[in-house]
Structure formats: structure tokens, C-alpha cells
Amino acid sequence: MMTGFRLNLSPLKEPLGFVKLVEWLTAIFAFGSCGGFSGKNIVTLFCGDGTNETLSASFHYPFRLSQVPLVEGNTTLCNRSVTATHMVGDSASSAEFFVGIAIVCFLYSMIALLVYLGYMHVYKNSDFGPIFDFVITAVLVFLWLVCSSAWAKGLQNVKDATDTEGISATLALCKGSNVTCGVTEYANLRTLNISVVFGYLNMFVWAGNAWFVYKETRWHSQKFSSQPGPGRQQVPAPI
Numbered sequence: 001m002m003t004g005f006r007l008n009l010s011p012l013k014e015p016l017g018f019v020k021l022v023e024w025l026t027a028i029f030a031f032g033s034c035g036g037f038s039g040k041n042i043v044t045l046f047c048g049d050g051t052n053e054t055l056s057a058s059f060h061y062p063f064r065l066s067q068v069p070l071v072e073g074n075t076t077l078c079n080r081s082v083t084a085t086h087m088v089g090d091s092a093s094s095a096e097f098f099v100g101i102a103i104v105c106f107l108y109s110m111i112a113l114l115v116y117l118g119y120m121h122v123y124k125n126s127d128f129g130p131i132f133d134f135v136i137t138a139v140l141v142f143l144w145l146v147c148s149s150a151w152a153k154g155l156q157n158v159k160d161a162t163d164t165e166g167i168s169a170t171l172a173l174c175k176g177s178n179v180t181c182g183v184t185e186y187a188n189l190r191t192l193n194i195s196v197v198f199g200y201l202n203m204f205v206w207a208g209n210a211w212f213v214y215k216e217t218r219w220h221s222q223k224f225s226s227q228p229g230p231g232r233q234q235v236p237a238p239i
Helices: 015-035 092-118 120-124 128-162 164-170 190-214 218-225
Strands: 038-046 052-060 069-071 075-077 080-082 180-185
Touching: 015 092, 015 190, 052 069, 052 128, 092 120, 092 128, 092 190, 120 128, 128 164, 128 190, 164 180
Parallel strands: none
Antiparallel strands: 038 052, 038 180, 075 080
């Protein structure tokens, strides 16, 4: 059997190769929209004497908010001494899990496309290739569901920690005094919302691709070869 590389672009015209190309692209959008994020909220302190103070809260991937300083060192705000204060929350585990799965899918899609376009004659003539491809695809469907759900919850935690209520609960100055705290300028979280959408989109795309990969396995071919053809009658075996 010839096992050398043979470039053939025809698999891209079939669902098996075309969907794999879509998976490669959606994985790029998933980890790019999350892993490259950086934003800043502007917090305004409305002091009781009519003056205002301004703080900035800058945060970025992987969203270890507990390491983001809201007030650096001991300082005076609204004529009151305020100690060093950090934001509350840590969504690093869910964000890194999401980006990690996206990168794995990006790399696997590239390898699979290389096999489809150059070694399809080997892929179709072996049992191991399609079965391995199907198992990996099924596992990645499940991992996309898990990581997208975890990141959706992590993103909500980021939003809660950086909004007016979250900042007010973090700053002791805003509690029980004549100082009112509020976020007057929000970071644009649109790309993070898009990353969650791409996470679930990847899950559906990979789930659909699992069917086309399954059709290449011997399990599917054996299922149909074992079914009697039309007009055929099964003759009972002699006793």
C-alpha cells in the first residue's frame, strides 16, 4: 500500500474536510477573543464635600482580579486614609481552560487537515485512523461544553467584580460613609461575550463533525453491511 504524501484538495469539498476547516477557524476566534483581552474601568468617588476622586481598574487575561490593585499603597481619598486595596475574584482557571481547549482544537484541526489533504488514501484504508479521529472528536465535543460553561460562569464573575456593586463592596471607603462610588466608564466586554458564543458554536460544529467522522469508521460500514438488502429474505438455518 502506498503511504506517501499525495496532495488532494477534494476532501475540502466534502463535509469531512470542510467542517474541519471551519473548526480550525472557529478555534482561532475562540482563543483570540478571550486570550487577547485587556480593559479598564474608571471608578469615580463622589465625596461628601462635593469633590470627586478617580480610580482606574485595569484587568486582562487570565483575569486574576485579586492581583489587580484598585488602590496602590496607602493614599488619601476624599480626605480619608485608604490602605492598599485589590479587586476581588479569580477567573484564571476557567479562562485558561477555555483558551487551552481552543488551542488544542486549533492544533488538532491542522493535523487532521494535513492527513485529509495528503494521506486520505491511508486514512480510508485503515481502521485505526477513522476510529482515533472519532474518539478524539467526541472527547473534544464534551470538553467544549465543559470549558464554555465554565468560562461563561467565570466571565459573569468578572462582570460582577468590576461593576459598581462589586467595586463598592471591595472599597471600604464606600461602605457606611457619605462617599458614593460608581463605575463611570466601563471596559468593552464585547469580545469576551463573543468568545463564549464561539465556545458553544465550536461544541455544535464538533458535534456535527463527529457524525461525518463516524461514517468513516468500520462501525458504520459494518452496521450497513449487516443489514439485509431490499427484497432479500433471510433463510432459516437448517436444524
